[in-house]
Amino acid sequence: MHTYSNGAxxxxxxxxxxxxxxxxxSKDGLLQPTAMIRAIATLQVFAHMIRLFNVNKIMAIxxxxxxxxxxxxxxxQTARQETGIPLRMISGEAEAKLGFLGVVNTLxxxxxxxxxxxxxxxxxxxxxxxxxxxxxxxxxxxxxxxxKFELQKKISDSRLNExxxxxxxxISRIKWLKxxxxxxxxxxxxxxxxxxxxxxxxNYPFGKVHNYRLGALSFHELFKQLSTTTLSQRRKTPGLSSxxxxxxxxxxxxxxxxxxxxxxxxxxxxxxxxxxxxxLQYYRSCQGQNEVIADIxxxxxxxxxxxxQVDASxxxxxxxxxxxxxxxxxxxxxxxxxxxxxxxxxxxLHDCGIPINYYxxxxxxxxxxxxxxxxxxxxxxxMLVAVIAGWHNGPSGKYIRNKLYSEFFDKPDWETARxxxxxxxxxESLDITQMQLVQAVTATLEEGQAVLRLTVSxxxxxxxxxxxxxxxxxxxxxxxPLCLQS
Numbered sequence: 244m245h246t247y248s249n250g251a252x253x254x255x256x257x258x259x260x261x262x263x264x265x266x267x268x269s270k271d272g273l274l275q276p277t278a279m280i281r282a283i284a285t286l287q288v289f290a291h292m293i294r295l296f297n298v299n300k301i302m303a304i305x306x307x308x309x310x311x312x313x314x315x316x317x318x319x320q321t322a323r324q325e326t327g328i329p330l331r332m333i334s335g336e337a338e339a340k341l342g343f344l345g346v347v348n349t350l351x352x353x354x355x356x357x358x359x360x361x362x363x364x365x366x367x368x369x370x371x372x373x374x375x376x377x378x379x380x381x382x383x384x385x386x387x388x389x390x391k392f393e394l395q396k397k398i399s400d401s402r403l404n405e406x407x408x409x410x411x412x413x414i415s416r417i418k419w420l421k422x423x424x425x426x427x428x429x430x431x432x433x434x435x436x437x438x439x440x441x442x443x444x445x446n447y448p449f450g451k452v453h454n455y456r457l458g459a460l461s462f463h464e465l466f467k468q469l470s471t472t473t474l475s476q477r478r479k480t481p482g483l484s485s486x487x488x489x490x491x492x493x494x495x496x497x498x499x500x501x502x503x504x505x506x507x508x509x510x511x512x513x514x515x516x517x518x519x520x521x522x523l524q525y526y527r528s529c530q531g532q533n534e535v536i537a538d539i540x541x542x543x544x545x546x547x548x549x550x551x552q553v554d555a556s557x558x559x560x561x562x563x564x565x566x567x568x569x570x571x572x573x574x575x576x577x578x579x580x581x582x583x584x585x586x587x588x589x590x591x592l593h594d595c596g597i598p599i600n601y602y603x604x605x606x607x608x609x610x611x612x613x614x615x616x617x618x619x620x621x622x623x624x625x626m627l628v629a630v631i632a633g634w635h636n637g638p639s640g641k642y643i644r645n646k647l648y649s650e651f652f653d654k655p656d657w658e659t660a661r662x663x664x665x666x667x668x669x670x671e672s673l674d675i676t677q678m679q680l681v682q683a684v685t686a687t688l689e690e691g692q693a694v695l696r697l698t699v700s701x702x703x704x705x706x707x708x709x710x711x712x713x714x715x716x717x718x719x720x721x722x723x724p725l726c727l728q729s
Contacts, residue, residue, distance in 0.1 A: 335380025571686025
């Protein structure tokens with residue numbers, strides 16, 4: 244993660260490797276030589292990237308496998324000697340806290356049960372009002388359960404039932420879990436692979452897994468299908484990583500038991516977890532800010548503004564003007580509070596594509612928004628914001644023909660996009676000189692006309708001319724003439 248002088252931060256390199264450090268440990272409680280060699284080799288690769296990127300702050304933690312191993316401290320010492328990376332062993336509760344911060348700062352959830360399912364442990368966090376209300380670390384995960392029940396290759400119904408009984412017995416001892424009836428939030432490789440498999444089954448048009456959601460019925464159907472396959476068949480399952488094929492069923496068994504015991508209705512996948520939580524905890528501390536972000540959508544939007552060095556004063560003014568237009572002409576627009584939020588985000592980010600190419604920046608802005616790490620939006624909402632920003636110079640048939648958008652949107656979505664992009668286009672026209680000559684606007688409906696009155700600091704002839712260029716679009720979209728009264 245790179246941080247900039249203006250406070251922005253951005254992920255510049257990402258590498259994940261499955262090393263299975265806990266593999267074979269259940270026999271004697273020791274990290275096995277083969278597993279340690281794999282882990283050290285991976286850390287050496289990370290050390291090379293640290294040097295390549297001139298990293299000046301390293302945060303490295305060791306979790307369940309190391310803390311549960313009798314020789315965990317020796318491994319940490321060896322890792323530092325051979326790689327220079329200062330690994331720090333953390334408790335299960337500390338691991339859960341970091342996972343919680345990674346989730347609550349990137350998903351718009353108020354109450355949920357978070358599980359972070361690793362190879363050697365599963366951390367559970369009860370989220371209430373965006374706070375970590377209860378936390379517990381369970382000493383089993385996908386890898387050590389696969390070893391304990393010998394599930395790496397052969398799977399039988401009886402063995403899966405034994406596994407389920409074991410898991411259910413363990414979690415049923417945690418009384419506060421029973422019948423929570425809250426969404427499950429999943430962190431870790433098992434959760435991500437569940438999302439990818441479900442997306443492939445449903446031909447989901449977007450490859451993003453963060454904030455992907457599936458219901459209990461979809462999950463159980465997927466689990467049922469996988470439980471009847473051989474290892475070689477699972478390795479060919481669309482969406483399932485071949486390196487996870489031998490441990491996916493133990494991982495999904497944990498999720499299945501959590502679904503049933505807590506009576507959850509849906510599973511939300513988080514692509515952010517311990518790593519993101521660790522960074523945000525450090526970053527927010529350096530900024531002197533609370534480690535739980537109050538408004539994740541506003542935070543991630545402002546971070547994007549700073550990263551692309553958008554004129555924040557102009558973008559904010561356009562957003563204010565657009566909100567005033569929406570409020571005044573609400574009877575024509577028939578929008579809700581959520582659509583007001585989408586318009587605000589699109590208005591703030593409508594110029595982010597300028598660094599790529601000014602002359603076609605609406606299209607570039609749309610692409611950047613579509614692929615941005617904007618948190619607090621559903622996948623469909625993020626697509627809508629992209630189209631609204633992309634249309635702020637006028638609607639384009641390219642978006643309607645784009646398979647990604649067309650599979651997300653129905654007819655009312657396209658109508659919403661056209662209406663909100665019209666307001667954004669008008670708001671930008673009212674600050675086309677970027678001098679904020681139009682200080683405020685009043686939008687009303689009078690005698691069958693949409694009346695727009697401007698409060699100006701001095702002559703705003705250019706802005707007046709620019710906004711009236713949208714009068715034909717306005718009449719076509721909203722069905723009434725536009726009347727400007729300065």
